[in-house]
Amino acid sequence: xxxxxxxxxxxxxxxxxxxxxxxxxxxxxxxxxxxxxxxxxxxxxxxxxxxxxxxxxxxxxxxxxxxxxxxxxxxxxxxxxxxxxxxxxxxxxxxxxxxxxxxxxxxxxxxx
Amino acid sequence: xxxxxxxxxxxxxxxxxxxxxxxxxxxxxxxxxxxxxxxxxxxxxxxxxxxxxxxxxxxxxxxxxxxxxxxxxxxxxxxxxxxxxxxxxxxxxxxxxxxxxxxxxxxxxxxxxxx
Numbered sequence: 001x002x003x004x005x006x007x008x009x010x011x012x013x014x015x016x017x018x019x020x021x022x023x024x025x026x027x028x029x030x031x032x033x034x035x036x037x038x039x040x041x042x043x044x045x046x047x048x049x050x051x052x053x054x055x056x057x058x059x060x061x062x063x064x065x066x067x068x069x070x071x072x073x074x075x076x077x078x079x080x081x082x083x084x085x086x087x088x089x090x091x092x093x094x095x096x097x098x099x100x101x102x103x104x105x106x107x108x109x110x111x112x
Numbered sequence: 113x114x115x116x117x118x119x120x121x122x123x124x125x126x127x128x129x130x131x132x133x134x135x136x137x138x139x140x141x142x143x144x145x146x147x148x149x150x151x152x153x154x155x156x157x158x159x160x161x162x163x164x165x166x167x168x169x170x171x172x173x174x175x176x177x178x179x180x181x182x183x184x185x186x187x188x189x190x191x192x193x194x195x196x197x198x199x200x201x202x203x204x205x206x207x208x209x210x211x212x213x214x215x216x217x218x219x220x221x222x223x224x225x226x227x
Binding site for chain 1: 116145147153154155156158202204213215216217218219220221222
């Protein structure tokens, strides 16, 4: 079955440190890939999306993600974490059968 | 723009009670979805409506029914609530289900507790 795997349900970084959230998808045919962010008591908001135009995708709030077909990965990074980045992050993949699959989510904590 | 609006925000039900979760979008989107979010499991699709007048089962449809009332509104009904349906429910919409690069737009969720 097609799936999305996020490594690490919780990630903690210090303010100013690099943020790296990992996402791997299962498919020999790359799906369309998305990262969403969820702040407490809110719905999910689109952070960025990969649609095959470029392997490095820039999103909002300084986040970016790199698509690597050889590794079936779409990891999310940000060079310098801010306190306001604390949230839960979801990777999602839209496969050929029109099914959007979500990873289990990674909760990011930013320490002062 | 309001985007996707869900009501109610919170609900507590007793086992066996019924209720309907309401969702409306004002973005003229064709496709609408209902997801449930449970800790450690991400979001799982309950039902979707690719266009007005059509509905289809998702990954976890048992115990739920849906109605696509018109292009704007998509409701989710629990006929006989069970504790396993305690969850946070999200409604979402997208321009067109077949467009794989079309992101989902989410409401703020309904937190449902079944005792």
